[in-house]
Amino acid sequence: MAIDTMTAPSPRTSSFKRVGTMREAGLIAIILALSIAMTFASPHFLTLGNFRAMLMSFSVDGIVVVGMTILLIVGGIDLAVGSVVCFAMVLSGSLFLAGLDPWSASLIGIFASAAIGGAMGFFVTVVGLNHFITSLAAMVIVRGLCLIITKGTPLSLFTLPASFKQVGQGTFYGVPYVILIFVAVVVLFDFLLRRATAFRKVFYTGSNEKAALYSGIKTNQVKFWVTVLCSTLAGVAGVIYMSRFGAATPTFGVGMELNIIAAAVIGGASLNGGSGTILGAILGIALLSLVTSSLILLNVSVYWQDMIKGCILLAAVSIDHFLHKRKAV
Amino acid sequence: MAEPVLTIHGVTKHFGAVKALTDVNFTLERGDVHALCGENGAGKSTLMNIIAGVLQPTSGEIRVDGAPVRIASPAVAQSLGIGLVHQEIALCPDATVAENMFMAATNRRRSPFMNYRALERDAQAVMNRLAAIDVRRKVADLPISSQQLVEIAKALTLDCRVLILDEPTAALTETEAQQLFSIIRDLKANGISIIYISHRMAEIFSLCDRVTVFRDGRYVCTDRIADVTPDDVVRRMVGREITQLYPDKRDASAPAGKTILSVEGLSDATRFHDVDFELREGEILGIGGLIGSGRTEIAEGICGLRPRTAGSVSLHGVPQKIQSYSDAVKAGIVYLSEDRKGSGVFLEMSIAQNVSVLELKALTNGAGLLKRRAETALAEDFARKLAVRMSGVEAPVKSLSGGNQQKVAIAKQLAVKPKVILMDEPTRGIDVGAKTEIHRLLRELAQAGIGIIVISSEMPELLGLSDRVLVVREGRIAGELGADAMSEEAVIRLASGLGNEQAAHHAA
Numbered sequence: 001m002a003i004d005t006m007t008a009p010s011p012r013t014s015s016f017k018r019v020g021t022m023r024e025a026g027l028i029a030i031i032l033a034l035s036i037a038m039t040f041a042s043p044h045f046l047t048l049g050n051f052r053a054m055l056m057s058f059s060v061d062g063i064v065v066v067g068m069t070i071l072l073i074v075g076g077i078d079l080a081v082g083s084v085v086c087f088a089m090v091l092s093g094s095l096f097l098a099g100l101d102p103w104s105a106s107l108i109g110i111f112a113s114a115a116i117g118g119a120m121g122f123f124v125t126v127v128g129l130n131h132f133i134t135s136l137a138a139m140v141i142v143r144g145l146c147l148i149i150t151k152g153t154p155l156s157l158f159t160l161p162a163s164f165k166q167v168g169q170g171t172f173y174g175v176p177y178v179i180l181i182f183v184a185v186v187v188l189f190d191f192l193l194r195r196a197t198a199f200r201k202v203f204y205t206g207s208n209e210k211a212a213l214y215s216g217i218k219t220n221q222v223k224f225w226v227t228v229l230c231s232t233l234a235g236v237a238g239v240i241y242m243s244r245f246g247a248a249t250p251t252f253g254v255g256m257e258l259n260i261i262a263a264a265v266i267g268g269a270s271l272n273g274g275s276g277t278i279l280g281a282i283l284g285i286a287l288l289s290l291v292t293s294s295l296i297l298l299n300v301s302v303y304w305q306d307m308i309k310g311c312i313l314l315a316a317v318s319i320d321h322f323l324h325k326r327k328a329v
Numbered sequence: 330m331a332e333p334v335l336t337i338h339g340v341t342k343h344f345g346a347v348k349a350l351t352d353v354n355f356t357l358e359r360g361d362v363h364a365l366c367g368e369n370g371a372g373k374s375t376l377m378n379i380i381a382g383v384l385q386p387t388s389g390e391i392r393v394d395g396a397p398v399r400i401a402s403p404a405v406a407q408s409l410g411i412g413l414v415h416q417e418i419a420l421c422p423d424a425t426v427a428e429n430m431f432m433a434a435t436n437r438r439r440s441p442f443m444n445y446r447a448l449e450r451d452a453q454a455v456m457n458r459l460a461a462i463d464v465r466r467k468v469a470d471l472p473i474s475s476q477q478l479v480e481i482a483k484a485l486t487l488d489c490r491v492l493i494l495d496e497p498t499a500a501l502t503e504t505e506a507q508q509l510f511s512i513i514r515d516l517k518a519n520g521i522s523i524i525y526i527s528h529r530m531a532e533i534f535s536l537c538d539r540v541t542v543f544r545d546g547r548y549v550c551t552d553r554i555a556d557v558t559p560d561d562v563v564r565r566m567v568g569r570e571i572t573q574l575y576p577d578k579r580d581a582s583a584p585a586g587k588t589i590l591s592v593e594g595l596s597d598a599t600r601f602h603d604v605d606f607e608l609r610e611g612e613i614l615g616i617g618g619l620i621g622s623g624r625t626e627i628a629e630g631i632c633g634l635r636p637r638t639a640g641s642v643s644l645h646g647v648p649q650k651i652q653s654y655s656d657a658v659k660a661g662i663v664y665l666s667e668d669r670k671g672s673g674v675f676l677e678m679s680i681a682q683n684v685s686v687l688e689l690k691a692l693t694n695g696a697g698l699l700k701r702r703a704e705t706a707l708a709e710d711f712a713r714k715l716a717v718r719m720s721g722v723e724a725p726v727k728s729l730s731g732g733n734q735q736k737v738a739i740a741k742q743l744a745v746k747p748k749v750i751l752m753d754e755p756t757r758g759i760d761v762g763a764k765t766e767i768h769r770l771l772r773e774l775a776q777a778g779i780g781i782i783v784i785s786s787e788m789p790e791l792l793g794l795s796d797r798v799l800v801v802r803e804g805r806i807a808g809e810l811g812a813d814a815m816s817e818e819a820v821i822r823l824a825s826g827l828g829n830e831q832a833a834h835h836a837a
Binding site: 027130140195196197198200201203204210211212213214215217275290 | 634653654655658664666668671672673674675676677678682686687689690692693697698699701742
């Protein structure tokens with residue numbers, strides 16, 4: 001047998017994972033169906049203004065979802081993203097108030113967020129704690145840091161220069177910068193996750209850590225850097241929120257992590273690691289955002305909204321579980 | 330004559346399209362120790378799981394004391410007095426020995442409170458018959474052999490009339506096994522009937538009254554032990570001459586090939602010591618020994634998966650610095666783990682993504698992106714050479730049968746063009762057909778000049794496939810068996826420390 005000869009490349013086969021594609025197509029179908037129904041139910045739904053508002057509402061969170069999805073693929077989870085978003089916001093804001101220019105302040109905020117990810121990564125890979133417990137502790141600690149930095153009161157940042165406010169509030173040929181940044185992040189990481197060797201190792205590690213280790217992949221390094229990436233993207237979201245709101249509140253982003261994780265899971269990411277796509281996760285957060293905005297347009301009481309969103313999460317995961325079980329004979 | 334305690338008549342079991350059992354019969358007389366033999370995949374475990382209520386038969390009849398029964402669950406089996414000691418240890422690692430032993434009894438208890446003092450007292454009384462294990466210890470803190478004893482003790486607490494022991498001695502030391510045998514004789518004297526599953530002919534012939542042989546999911550025959558010889562049983566298990574099952578060996582009279590791998594004085598100070606051996610071109614070197622003897626650890630030590638304290642590994646006479654598994658792969662030594670699902674393949678990922686995992690660097694372009702066409706081509710190439718039966722290389726590995734999953738795992742190793750492949754239990758849990766294909770493949774690789782080391786607990790495989798066998802005992806190489814000296818008995822003697830004149834050969 002000739003082990004060392006390679007044949008010529010064969011015709012390219014589709015590298016889409018069938019299950020993944022099915023899931024994404026299903027989400028698109030649900031989103032379209034809901035949109036069509038809403039078009040009839042509310043005259044305000046099918047307007048450019050409403051669409052822009054919806055897109056704006058999940059764009060920044062969408063950046064966090066990207067990081068969370070990659071972390072879920074490696075088999076981790078980060079409950080601290082809401083706190084880290086807030087931390088980047090209040091740290092950058094207070095540095096600006098202390099006299100630093102807003103761009104440098106933001107950069108420091110993002111690096112500090114990355115450092116929090118690094119600290120979590122340390123506890124996960126070196127100390128050997130799991131992601132859930134580590135990030136649960138980080139969630140509380142970082143929220144505490146936000147309160148310490150702000151002494152518990154919101155920072156008013158109306159003195160931010162117009163050039164910086166542009167990021168969160170301005171538009172480019174009518175398209176908000178926020179949406180452009182969001183799309184850029186999504187396209188970049190979707191591409192990397194499908195094509196880059198470094199990100200392939202994320203799948204190997206999440207799918208079967210021991211097998212990955214036995215294949216010479218330094219799984220601890222992979223887990224460390226993915227944890228850092230997730231926090232870094234949360235930091236980016238934090239400074240965008242600062243620019244958009246012109247304020248920094250120490251209680252911002254409380255409970256955000258659950259929405260983010262729900263979106264990634266609806267989009268097909270598994271809490272057991274090894275699977276998930278950026279596109280799916282973005283469709284997941286788009287669906288959640290569409291439901292929220294629909295409920296508002298339909299004048300459904302805000303008290304009902306969380307319950308309905310929770311039911312959607314449960315339904316999405318149950319349907320998926322059912323489909324997988326049937327497939328497995 | 331009294332009614333048999335257990336009668337299996339015409340039982341068939343299908344898993345989807347796969348027939349695990351076809352129309353099998355089995356009769357257990359009261360107070361008998363009845364051996365059930367057959368190769369892996371012969372259907373022994375399936376039948377035992379049916380008797381213990383874990384699986385339901387597709388058709389057929391089970392009678393207990395002559396009355397037809399339906400064993401719908403393990404609880405029903407227990408109430409009928411049937412206890413099963415699984416081959417794989419199924420204990421709660423964080424609970425104490427006593428809690429594990431009385432799990433079933435606790436489940437049936439009416440009282441809302443636990444009586445730990447009584448529990449521990451009763452557990453210790455049962456355990457004392459077996460071994461000196463403190464029942465207040467946590468199971469996780471015990472070595473594997475003690476855990477196996479806890480499994481057996483657990484079955485003894487069930488007050489059963491039929492006890493099924495599935496390879497109970499696989500993880501036991503010789504002394505522990507002897508203790509188990511005397512207990513089995515006690516139980517028999519007390520009128521308990523025992524089904525004893527084992528590959529070890531010596532145990533069967535010293536312990537059992539009858540032997541039933543299964544092959545490929547079918548009943549072959551039942552005999553009184555006194556009427557047959559071990560050779561008869563083995564022949565019926567295999568159903569054909571062993572030599573036909575395995576590819577032709579290397580011509581023993583041919584001059585020895587060049588040394589590919591040489592290991593000298595390898596030690597990790599805990600699990601293995603002073604391991605010396607050479608692997609020569611063209612041969613398949615088998616490594617035998619009991620489970621837990623250190624075979625796997627030696628392989629891991631060679632490949633940098635386990636730190637070592639002394640010794641050297643050389644390839645073609647050049648000493649290699651192997652600190653991590655990546656170093657080993659770079660040098661050309663790959664290892665295929667015994668635990669295929671646990672540490673061999675990525676089940677949810679595609680065949681192509683599995684085959685490429687060791688070859689990522691070569692498949693990456695300057696920008697850090699994967700060359701997906703090359704990845705697909707690599708996988709298709711190996712899938713064809715290894716005859717992997719699949720819908721396409723994009724299919725997830727979990728969609729394949731065990732044998733084909735193993736071929737993917739082998740393809741993964743071959744993709745890096747290794748000089749030496751260490752295979753730990755290369756055909757565990759694989760059906761007979763795929764097994765033969767994998768054996769033939771290994772022989773072809775050896776003929777192509779790749780060094781093959783096979784670690785196997787399956788005696789027929791070890792003897793049928795290897796040109797030379799090293800036997801490991803308590804972390805040391807107890808002896809070496811060449812083509813002329815190779816026999817099941819010789820391996821067992823070395824593995825169990827009974828000594829063997831062949832041991833002198835090892836000095837070479």
